[in-house]
Amino acid sequence: MKRILFFILLAFVLSACDQQEQNRNTTLIEKQEGIIGQIGQKLDGCQLLVIPSTKEEDISNKSVEELVRMAQQKDGAYYYVTTDVANDLEVGTQVKVYWNGSQNDSDPPQRTAEKIEIVMKLD
Structure with a gap:
């Protein structure tokens, strides 16, 4: 009886550990496409204001x-990036930004x- 109880307990612990590992490996990645409306300097990098459904002339x-205000109306967001990444970007560039699903409430x-793809650069 003790052996059966031991194996049941062992199976439960191992399945719980496996589930935790799967949760760690399936990080939620979301994306947003839009135009960079602003690039601002921060202490530890830069902040991009990405505005969806917008053209450069807008x-x-x-x-x-x-x-x-335009970003608020169109569900835009600020994205933190390293200075090296920001140096390759400019206001008016259309980008796809990927992030892990978490955000600060503002x-x-x-x-x-997490990743930025340039969709269309300025001429």
């Missing part, structure tokens, strides 16, 4: 406040970019 000659939300 953001030209806009103040920071107007760009933020409007627009603040996220950390």
Whole structure:
């Protein structure tokens, strides 16, 4: 009887460990496509304001406040990136940004970019 109980307990522990490992390996990755409306310097990198469903001409000659309002209306977000990544980007570039699904509560939300793909660069 003790052996059977031991094997049941062992099977339970091993299945729980396997489930935790699977949860760690299936990180939620989400993406957003939009145009970079602003690039700001931060202490440890840069912050991109990405605005979906927008064209370059829609953001030209806009103040920071107007760009933020536009991002709020179109479900845009701020993305933290390293300075090296930001150096390859410019305002008006259309990008796809991938992040892990977590964000800071603000409007627009603040996220950390896992990967950035350039969809269309400026001429």
